Amino acid sequence: MGSNDTSLSSTMEHRLWVFAGCSSLLGMLAKSAAGIETSSDAGLSTLAILSAYVLADLATGIYHWGIDNYGDDKTPLFGPQIDAFQGHHKRPWTITKRDFSNNIHSLARPATIFLVPVLVATPGSGPVDAFLGVFLGCVVFSQQFHSWAHTRRSQLPGVVRALQDLGVLVSTRMHGKHHREPFDGNYCIVSGVWNRVLDSSGVLRLAERWIYSNWGYAPRCWSDSSPEWSQQGSYFED
Template sequence: MEFMAHRQLFTNAITSSSFSASSLTHCGNNGSTSLLFSTHGKLRCGTPTPSISQVFVVRGVLSERPTVAEFDAAESIHHGVDSVGTLPVSSPSTAERLAGAYVRSLQLNAKQAVDDMGVTDTDLESTWEHRAWLATGNLAMIGLMAKAVEASTTIADWGGMGAVSVAAYVIADLASGIYHWGIDNYGDASTPVFGSQIDAFQGHHKRPWTITKRQFSNNIHALARPAAFTIAPFLLLPGNAALDSFVAVFLACVVYSQQFHAWAHSKKKDVPEIVTKLQNAGLLVSRKMHGAHHRPPYNANYCIVSGLWNPLLDGNRVFSRLEKMIFSVWSVRPRSWTETSREWLQDGSYFSDGTDVDESSAER
């Protein structure tokens, strides 16, 4: 019997589906045995060609020869195999055991590969530390805004507060785009200071939907912490309505941009109605706009507060010009200039239910 398997296709399948040896079946077909995996939960006989629909085929061809120690051999032959492995076996049951061994080895290898890329979301739940930092950041922002209100004594002061608050909201969207562009295209997990953020954002491209599984404080705390430290000195300075309100609103938009980002990865039915209305009005980044960012070459629609700046930045090729300038000075290429690597290609769905289209709103 001949055992053949397409490693890369199967690796893609098992990282998004649950497989075990019990997922196998076999049947006779002109002296052969065929075993078929399907991510859709259907098992059937035959030897179809694997395709991008993530179907994995194990094909066995019976031969007349004594049984050998196939199971032990299977454990070793598939370590480091990048494409197709071939091993002689002697019966349908042995083929099933071989496939089971291959499943287990690939599950371990795929898990390690994902861990190495920093895209395994092992910490999706909020801890008390996360909640404490979020509470601290929120209290700091509220305190600074209260300080601005207290410093407003005239109608002109109130008008100024409103104007700078709108400006802060608009500028926060621009800032989110610049930062997002930078960490998407430059550096890696080992980069000083920003390494963890770079790893998280680049890993997010591998499995976009995981952001919707993070609990609220878990998703927000990493931005709330620096916001609290940034606001601290402003709380000690004399009150300035315009300055204090600008800083408070700007940082609030930056901190909560991660929640706006998560909503852009959620289907219409899964978010509050007010969020959908704000997205439709262009006040929060929409799933349609952000969905375009998750398509190769991942070089557009970086802004994640309102997305207001995305057409302006992309239409005028602002980031492209910056990339050329950086390359001319430091000879550093952005990630968007190179062919998308296997680690960057999305192997998880945009939405958490395994789909890429929101049927309720015909978006993505």
């Protein structure tokens, strides 16, 4: 929920994009299964699935870092998501009140636009199709994983709590660190496995300094007093 779009309910457009996105993702997985002909194909597809899951966490972290720190609601293409994430920092708990399709439609839309041509116009390849299906699936549903990371454990389904405890999904404890000063880490929202790597390596700080030295844009996380970080209320619903 951003400063411009304060809606928490799903619209028919949201639901249609989510339906199209989920259909495209399932289509990629079905296409992948159809392309597996040998045990070697099966092994490569399994490796592709695991790689896609791991790399999706990294991708969400880098993207989250970018829209948290640069641009505003007027930025072309990314403006609505930047606005939504800034609104999220002000009112973290509201993500748990967003309807499912309202929460993930903005990621389902580009996934659908990318996957439909791949589905209909490219030859099948088990490992490639498996990678694309799982990678984009994790990215699309990362916003739901993000929502669960803002939900009290007592309100989560048992299977979600178990997956968080196992580190398969990003946990409330891990993501909660992202909402504490200096607001400059723990950006990944699939499993969070890349958080320690990104934060301890200093690679994001190097990227911030490089962007600042070349274009003069300072990231928001350099200013703890930036109004965008002023949280209203608690991490959970009061």
